Amino acid sequence: xKTIGYAALNANTPLAPFIxxxxxxxxxxxxxEILYCGVCHSDLHQSRDDWKDWGPTAYPCVPGHEIIGRxxxxxxxxxxxAVGQWVAVGTIIDSCQHCDQCRRDEEQMCxxxxxxxxxxHDRISGEITRGGYSKHIVVREEFVLKLxxxxxxxxxxxxxxxxxxxYSPLRTWHVGPGSRVGVIGIGGLGHLAVRxxxxxxxxxxxxxxxxxxxxxxxxxxxxKMLLSTSTEDMSAANASFDVIIDTVPVSHDVSPYVQLxxxxxxxxxxxxxxxxxxxxxxxxxxxxxxxxxxxxGGIAQTQEMLDFCARKGIxxxxxxxxxxxxxxxxERMEHGEVKYRFVIDMASLAxx
Numbered sequence: 001x002k003t004i005g006y007a008a009l010n011a012n013t014p015l016a017p018f019i020x021x022x023x024x025x026x027x028x029x030x031x032x033e034i035l036y037c038g039v040c041h042s043d044l045h046q047s048r049d050d051w052k053d054w055g056p057t058a059y060p061c062v063p064g065h066e067i068i069g070r071x072x073x074x075x076x077x078x079x080x081x082a083v084g085q086w087v088a089v090g091t092i093i094d095s096c097q098h099c100d101q102c103r104r105d106e107e108q109m110c111x112x113x114x115x116x117x118x119x120x121h122d123r124i125s126g127e128i129t130r131g132g133y134s135k136h137i138v139v140r141e142e143f144v145l146k147l148x149x150x151x152x153x154x155x156x157x158x159x160x161x162x163x164x165x166x167y168s169p170l171r172t173w174h175v176g177p178g179s180r181v182g183v184i185g186i187g188g189l190g191h192l193a194v195r196x197x198x199x200x201x202x203x204x205x206x207x208x209x210x211x212x213x214x215x216x217x218x219x220x221x222x223x224k225m226l227l228s229t230s231t232e233d234m235s236a237a238n239a240s241f242d243v244i245i246d247t248v249p250v251s252h253d254v255s256p257y258v259q260l261x262x263x264x265x266x267x268x269x270x271x272x273x274x275x276x277x278x279x280x281x282x283x284x285x286x287x288x289x290x291x292x293x294x295x296x297g298g299i300a301q302t303q304e305m306l307d308f309c310a311r312k313g314i315x316x317x318x319x320x321x322x323x324x325x326x327x328x329x330x331e332r333m334e335h336g337e338v339k340y341r342f343v344i345d346m347a348s349l350a351x352x
Contacts, residue, residue, distance in 0.1 A: 001021065001022040001023075001024070001031065001136055001138070002019065002020075002021055002022075002351065003019070003020065003021070003022055003134050003135045003136040003351070004017060004018070004019050004020075004134065004135055004349060004350070004351050004352075005017075005018050005020065005062040005130065005131075005133050005134030005135065005349070006018060006062065006133045006134075006323055006326055006349075007020075007059075007060035007061055007062045007130075007133075008047035008048075008057070008059060008060065008061045008063070009059055009060050010059055011047070011048050011049040011057065011059075012048075014327040015047065015063075015133070015326050015327055015330075018060055018062065019351070019352075020060075020062075020130065020134075022136055022137065022138045023122070023125065023127070023138055025073060025074070025075045025138060026075055026124075026140075027075040027076045027077035027078075028075055028077050028078060028140055028141050028142070029074070029075040029078070029138050029139065029140060029141065030071055030073075030074055030075070030078060030081050030087070030138070030139055030140075030141050030144045031071070031072050031073040031074070031136060031137075031138050032067070032069040032070065032071055032072065032087060032089065032136065032137050032138070032139065032144070033069050033070050033072045033135065033136055034067055034068070034069040034132055034134060034135060034136060034137055034346045035068055035069045035070065035153060035345075035346050035347070036067075036068040036069070036153055036154055036156075036157045036343050036344065036345060036346060037064045037066060037067050037068070037131075037132035037133055037157055037343070037344045037346060038064075038066025038067075038132075038157035038158040038160065038161065038162070038318075038341055038342070038343050038344075039064075039066075039321075039326070039329055039330075039333065039341065039342035039343070039344060040063075040065065040066060040158075040161050040162065040188075041188070041249060041333065042063075042065070042161070042272075043063035043064060043065075043131075043133075043330075044330050044333060044334065046061060046063055046118070046119055047061055047063055047330075051272070054272075055119070057119055058119055058128045060130075061118065061119055061130075062118055062130035062131050062132075062133050062134055063118055063131050063132075063133050064117070064118060064131035064132025064133040064134070064344075065089070065090060065091045065116070065117035065118060065131055065132060065160065065161055066090065066132065066157040066158050066159070066160040066161045066162070066343075067088060067089040067090070067117075067131075067132035067137065067157065067160060068086070068087075068088050068147060068153045068154075068156055068157045068160075069086075069087060069088075069089075069137070069346075070084060070085065070086055070087070071083050071084060071085045071087055071144075072136070074141075075141070078141045079141075080141050080142070080144070081141055081144055081146075085146070086146075086147040086153060087144050087145060087146060087147055088144075088145040088146075088147050088156065088157075088159075088160055088306065089117065089132070089137060089139050089143065089144060089145065089160065090117070090145070090160035090161060090164060090296065090302055091108070091116060091117055091160070091161050091164075091296045092107060092108055092114040092115060092116055092117065092143060092296075092299075093115050093116070093117050093120075093129065093139045093140060093143045094114065094115035094122075094123050094140050094143060095107040095110035095112070095114040095115065096110050096111065096112040096123075097142070099111035099112060105298040105299065105300040105301065106298045107143075107298045107299055108295050108296050108297060108298055109295065115129060116129065117129060117131045117132065118130055118131030118132075119131075133323065133326065133344065134346075134349075135346060135349055135350070135351070142299065143299060145160075145299065145302055145303050145306060146303065146306075147306065148306055148307050148310035149310065150310040150311075150313070151306065151309060151310045151315065152315060154318070154320060154343065154345070155315045155316060155318045155343065156306070156309075156315065157318075157343050158188065158192070158316040158318065158341040158343065159192070159305065159306060159309060159315075159316065160302070161296060162188045162189050162192050162316065162341065163192050163196070163305055163309065163316070164296045164297040164301065164302045164305050165189060165270050165294070165295070165296050165297075166189050166190075166192050166193035166196060166245055166247070166270060167192075167196050167297065167301070167305040167308075168294055168295075168296060168297035168301060169243070169245060169266075169268040169270065169294040170193070170196055170197055170200060170202075170243070170245070171297075171301065171304075172294065173242070173243045173266050173268065175197055175200050175202050175242075175243055176200055176201055176202070177200075177201030177202075178201065178202070178203065179197075179200070179201070179202040179203070179242050179243065180202070180203050180205075180240060180241045180242045180243075180262070181193075181197040181202040181203065181204050181205070181241065181242065181243050181244070181245065182204075182205045182206075182207050182226065182241045182243070182244040182245070182257075182260060183197065183204060183205070183206050183207065183222070183244070183245050183247065184207045184208075184228075184244060184245065184246045184247060184248055184257065185207075185208070185246070185247040185248045185249075186206055186208060186213060186216060186217065186220070186340075187247060187249070187336070187340055188316070188338075188340045188341045189245075189247040189270060189271075190206070190245075190247040190340075191220050191316065191317065191340045192314075192316055192340075193245045193247060194206060194217070194220040194221050194222050195220060195221050195314045196305075196308075196309075196314060197221075197245075198220075198221035198222070199221075199308065199309075199312040199314050203223055203224075204221060204222045204223055204224070205222060205223065205224040205225065205226050205237075205241070206220070206222045206224075206225050206226070207225075207226045207228050207244070207257070207260075208225060208226070208227065208228065209227070209228050209229050211225075211227055213225065226260075228256065228257075234256060234259070234260070237260050238259050238260060239259075239260070239261065239262045239263070239287070240260060240262065241260050241261055241262060241265055242261075242262055242265050242266075243265065243266050243268065244257055244260060244261065244265070244266070244267045244268065245268050245270060246267060246268060246269045246270065246271075247270055247271065248271065248273075249271050249273075250273065251273045251274060251275060251276055251277070252273075252276075252277070253277045253279070254267060254269070254276065254277075254279055254291060255279040255280055258279065258280075258283045258284065258289060258291065259283055261283075261287065261289045262287070263287045263288060263289070264287070264288045264289065264290075265287070265289050265290070266289070266290040266291075266292055267289070267290065267291045267292070268292055268293065268294050269291070269292070269293045269294075270293070270294055279291070316340060316341050317339055317340045317341070318340075318341050318342070318343045319338055319339070319341070319342055319343070320342075320343050320344075320345050321342055321343070321344055321345070322344070322345060322348035322349075323344050323345075323346065323348045323349040324348060326344065329342045
């Protein structure tokens with residue numbers, strides 16, 4: 001299948017139109033016309049080869065792993081999806097399916113490593129995977145999600161990465177009615193963490209450096225705001241949270257936040273921050289507190305999250321852009337000039 005996308009041809013030039021071939025359908029494949037694709041910080045980092053020490057970018061790189069579209073063709077053995085159906089694809093498109101992690105629906109932690117939506121390797125052909133900044137994609141049916149009725153397709157895309165990245169730790173740490181949840185940072189992940197935690201019935205506090213964000217915090221569903229630059233406020237909040245979701249996208253000192261956890265509380269880091277500054281271990285030992293991390297979620301949990309968002313009316317705040325504006329969007333995202341996520345309307349892209 002010939003399709004068109006936008007690709008980074010190297011680490012130093014803007015994304016540009018790129019015509020390429022999607023694989024022919026295997027028996028268990030679904031071909032999807034992509035209608036909307038979210039823009040994630042990972043797209044920016046991968047395009048610029050910022051993670052070369054972790055895994056170099058293979059060029060041409062077509063980013064995008066927050067995908068909403070319609071099924072246009074199915075393989076002979078497909079039973080889960082039908083032509084015309086609204087569907088979604090997230091950060092992974094395959095896994096071994098037989099290890100202990102895959103068997104417990106945690107495909108994102110596959111022992112043989114999951115196949116990521118872009119800059120990965122197809123498990124059969126070995127070809128480099130290319131993502132959602134394109135008109136079409138072909139995905140194994142088990143990794144295609146159903147978009148539930150009630151979710152606006154033009155705004156749902158960021159749920160496929162940002163949404164599940166914060167929903168998964170909320171579920172892992174059993175957040176529910178009455179849970180005391182802190183969210184550090186109000187950005188693409190943070191604003192969804194607030195809405196999802198509030199939807200689960202938690203008492204949510206936004207932890208921020210900026211007092212002017214009080215109205216913003218309340219509008220998102222937070223009941224409280226904690227000013228992290230106030231020594232007095234931070235001291236008064238000691239031992240007052242069961243879970244804190246840390247969405248800060250750069251390396252930072254976590255010590256002040258550990259003190260905020262109650263006994264057996266968890267500080268969950270959801271960003272790929274690299275090396276972190278040291279911290280005092282005494283609060284961890286004395287309170288059996290945890291500093292932990294969380295990737296995205298498995299396929300079953302991602303479907304659960306989509307269904308939950310449909311029931312609760314939870315969606316990200318988005319700015320819809322044409323594909324041709326992606327390089328300006330990258331620049332604005334780098335400077336925090338979006339509230340809170342960009343979504344590409346793929347109707348703006350067509351084969352010449």
